[in-house]
Amino acid sequence: MGRFSLRIPKTLHNELEVLARDEGISLNQYIIYALTQKVTIEKLGLEGKRLTPEQEKFLANVELTPPEQVAKQREAFEALLSRLGQAASDEEVERYLSNREPIEAEPELKSEAVIRLKERIAQVRQSA
Numbered sequence: 256m257g258r259f260s261l262r263i264p265k266t267l268h269n270e271l272e273v274l275a276r277d278e279g280i281s282l283n284q285y286i287i288y289a290l291t292q293k294v295t296i297e298k299l300g301l302e303g304k305r306l307t308p309e310q311e312k313f314l315a316n317v318e319l320t321p322p323e324q325v326a327k328q329r330e331a332f333e334a335l336l337s338r339l340g341q342a343a344s345d346e347e348v349e350r351y352l353s354n355r356e357p358i359e360a361e362p363e364l365k366s367e368a369v370i371r372l373k374e375r376i377a378q379v380r381q382s383a
Contacts (some may be wrong), residue, residue: 280321345380 263271275285296302301310320328343351 284321 271285271289272282275282278285278288280288299310
């Protein structure tokens with residue numbers, strides 16, 4: 256994780272603290288959240304543009320996970336790995352997947368995304 260020191264006006268610092276407190280997160284988490292939203296807007300090329308309702312909904316759903324919850328998730332994951340034991344071989348995974356009932360992709364998942372995902376899985380398997 257990167258680290259940098261930043262000097263900001265005390266009034267802005269106070270406002271950020273209030274916003275963070277209202278969200279129930281640390282000032283550091285809130286600043287990461289705000290920067291993430293800004294970077295996302297930039298990467299999507301939305302800076303200075305009127306957002307569609309879908310884009311606003313997407314950005315509104317960018318949330319930080321509190322560190323305590325991250326720690327609990329990490330513990331649960333480690334416990335799961337411990338219970339599962341040794342990693343399954345590719346053959347075991349293939350055997351398991353071949354016995355699963357095929358299902359249709361979610362309607363909001365565009366077919367191009369499914370195709371790209373399948374291609375990516377095939378590439379990873381070939382390179383392994």
